[in-house]
Amino acid sequence: MDKNYMLKAIEISKLGSGFVNPKPLVGAIIVKDSKVIGQGYLKNFDSLSAINMAINSATESLDNSTLYINIESDFKELLETNIKNVVVGTLDPIKNGQEIETLKTNGISVTLGILKEECEELNEIYIHYSKTNTPFVFTKWAMTLDGKLATKTYDSKWISSDDSLKFVHHLRQQVSAIMVGENTVKQDNPMLTTRLEGIKISNPLRVILSKYGDLPLDSNIFKIDKDKKTLILCSSKIQKSKEKEILKTGAKILKFEEKNGHLDFKDIITALGNNNIDSLYIEGGSAVLASAFESKIVNKVYAAVAPKIIGGKNAITPVSGNGIEKMRDAIVLNKVSHEIIGNDVIIKGYIS
Template sequence: MAEAIAEAKKAEGRTRPNPLVGCVIVRDGEVVARGYHARAGEAHGEVAALRALDGSAEGCEAYVNLEPCCHHGRTPPCTEALINAGIRRVYVGTLDPFPEVSGKGIEALRRAGVEVVSGVLEDESRRLNQPYFKRITTGLPWVAVKYAMTLDGKIASSTGDSAWISSEASRRRVHELRNVHDAIMVGTGTLLHDNPRLTCRIDGGRDPVRVVLDATLSAPLDANVFDPALSDARTIAVVGPHAPDERRRALAERGVTFLEVAVDAAGKLDLRQVLRGLADRELPSVFVEGGSQLLGSLFDQKLVDRVYAFVSPKVVGGQNAPSAVAGEGVEAMKDALELERLSIEVVDGRDVFITGDVPASFRADIETTPAASRPVTAEEA
């Protein structure tokens, strides 16, 4: 199963809104074929592995990290492919939460006489597809936030200078993270201060969909993120109901699309509506590179799932120098958010790179449209 998961990871960031699926075919204890789902509309992992097999699959075993699909969508059911190929036993990592499949794929295999063993490396299989699981079950995307800070917790000096806190090797790692997320999101402050391109600048990389939170469309029309010559990725401007029509038209001419959401009394965008709208646009994972205000709001509203933090061995000091996370925060240390499943790495002998997941108690229980009653898109099928 570990090899099936490794196969699935080869398409990380490429399959939206579909899950990552890898499959390994085994004959007499030896791997004879492997495959993975490369992108939506193409062969699923099971079919890709069967196509790669030299000879018959009769009597072989299949290992797949996600329950095989059993419905007709853009591709035929994988259960039929496995049955028709003569696979005698299927090892499944975890059930598929998608209502058209959940449990039904395993049932279809068993009805056809195929032995099924489920729950193999289940935790690893579920973690592999956390964005897919969250979007299907809650109607919200998986939200990962990233920031780089000094040893004393600052993201800039008191004058606002922040170039550069982290090393070149750490900044390359950020581009690798952009490559595997479906969308990248920033607020107006970051756009005005840094004028970022929000692209992925590594060999073989893919630019994520760029999402700009700008309630009143105050950002310059010639900002890099709005320049179609810099990337073929979509740019979505998230606006409030009173964003000027003339600025909308000007950006629309540059290929920018819009997501309109409600604003509060202070004119701030409703972040829950923002994320729900992005999930509806088939963006299962969102990588946030915003400033301290945006990160603070996301943490305060319990909308963060994962944290990527780069800590540089620099000290800048300054009472007015901004910290990584603003917002309301907590009053007592006992109420502080403590990350789970930590990964700590020293990047190129310099920066400390910390990755961790936000525990369930710090994630909002948001009422959304149940997955079973939401319309099924062609790509989900």
């Protein structure tokens, strides 16, 4: 039964997705006599803790009850209750077991590691950011069965099925920032917002890679309000007049020194991490993805393969750049899995 209750804790923790960054997703379940009598989750960055919410929602006395929680947390609220058993999915890399020892010192029984892998994947963003102070970076693209991102005329709407597009918006909901390059802005004029029905929406910060700010000012990314914000990453050599035009839209600018004529991705993720950006979703285009892989800053890859064929040697592939010369040097994903969404196959894997 421990696994079932931990799965419940994992599921309710996801209700905080998009609102707690850079804190972890936390879900807490209180069980007594094989019945859930209280539950809670971290709703947003400044809200009551999941444990506090679970305690406050309890419908019965907490005597002889057990708390299930997906990640080690501050357990001080528990010390004031009669809960004597705690089941924890995984350790918090910052607390590193200190809170577990506090529970044991106060006579509370602790079981650690129930659904550990699932709990760690749930909070892979938080765990990575806590250890490195740089964002967890993942990429996602949709391609045809013959590996094309768009036709030779740059038409790409829509390769994916409707269900696959919904999957993309769930990814956007999870992250602090989403990135595309200036060519994607010019060709597709994307909104880069989260569009989902039936849940509260969190829009990621729109991060645009544009070395000299060569962007149409009527683009959707410059439609800015309290819920939709944009950051332009550019060279320190950007013209002052162009910089002023961009700033007038309400967008922010972050400038970098060029290295070999390019903006360095390692400099970028360091700067984003220092600005409390714990996660970065790189959505395109192919040149930006190539630079990200060449810089070795990508942690996770999603690829949606649609059962369509375009053909054409000039059709666009997901990752451009110079490419790798020898197959033995190819980037190999590990912990690979897949699922079928609509008619598409979503492949997921990690880069060590």
